Amino acid sequence: xxxxxxxxxxxxxxxxxxxxxxxxxxxxxxxxxxxxxxxxxxxxxxxxxxxxxxxxxxxxxxxxxxxxxxxxxxxxxxxxxxxxxxxxxxxxxxxxxxxxxxxxxxxxxxxxxxxxxxxxxxxxxxxxxxxxxxxxxxxxxxxxxxxxxxxxxxxxxxxxxxxxxxxxxxxxxxxxxxxxxxxxxxxxxxxxxxxxxxxxxxxxxxxxxxxxxxxxxxxxxxxxxxxxxxxxxxxxxxxxxxxxx
Numbered sequence: 001x002x003x004x005x006x007x008x009x010x011x012x013x014x015x016x017x018x019x020x021x022x023x024x025x026x027x028x029x030x031x032x033x034x035x036x037x038x039x040x041x042x043x044x045x046x047x048x049x050x051x052x053x054x055x056x057x058x059x060x061x062x063x064x065x066x067x068x069x070x071x072x073x074x075x076x077x078x079x080x081x082x083x084x085x086x087x088x089x090x091x092x093x094x095x096x097x098x099x100x101x102x103x104x105x106x107x108x109x110x111x112x113x114x115x116x117x118x119x120x121x122x123x124x125x126x127x128x129x130x131x132x133x134x135x136x137x138x139x140x141x142x143x144x145x146x147x148x149x150x151x152x153x154x155x156x157x158x159x160x161x162x163x164x165x166x167x168x169x170x171x172x173x174x175x176x177x178x179x180x181x182x183x184x185x186x187x188x189x190x191x192x193x194x195x196x197x198x199x200x201x202x203x204x205x206x207x208x209x210x211x212x213x214x215x216x217x218x219x220x221x222x223x224x225x226x227x228x229x230x231x232x233x234x235x236x237x238x239x240x241x242x243x244x245x
Contacts, residue, residue, distance in 0.1 A: 033233030171210030
């Protein structure tokens with residue numbers, strides 16, 4: 001199956017899942033998780049109508065930017081972002097950083113955005129300055145080895161983000177534990193959705209709009225739980241080839 005065929009098949013499954021809960025497939029944003037995928041495959045996904053492409057690794061992302069892999073669609077950063085690499089991501093080329101999971105990372109992004117504003121005034125919007133859109137990552141399984149805000153700390157993290165003028169929080173992102181059963185996964189998705197609704201109503205007054213949950217193995221359950229953005233990699237691009245980078 002080609003990348004285009006795979007995207008069409010994923011779209012059909014997304015639509016079926018959305019319709020089962022009274023929604024429409026076209027209301028769900030499909031992110032092609034393109035880690036280890038070469039620039040040619042990324043361009044094939046763009047031609048097939050992918051909504052955006054998402055990268056996990058800064059060095060790989062920078063290389064593929066130079067190869068024009070993402071031309072024509074938004075680029076998201078969806079992996080763990082180290083603070084010492086923030087400047088390479090906060091450049092105006094990344095439409096959304098999905099994996100912001102700590103106060104320290106929020107502050108580092110704010111600092112990098114301020115620097116970018118001063119260094120490249122030509123990309124600054126006069127009405128807002130340089131603003132970096134982000135999602136707050138929730139460590140919903142409370143795993144010690146995984147980044148993200150613990151559920152109990154998420155409200156305070158959202159308050160901090162609101163206080164930073166160069167950060168625009170668009171919603172939440174979460175990844176359940178890798179070894180969770182489908183039933184456990186669904187419970188995790190429901191918990192994230194509850195946080196999304198609660199904080200969205202009480203702190204953001206329903207201004208945020210994105211709930212990013214679900215990958216190749218569970219995106220249908222995520223959509224049924226309320227996700228409106230899914231990140232699909234292997235079901236679009238095939239098995240990961242770690243020798244490709």
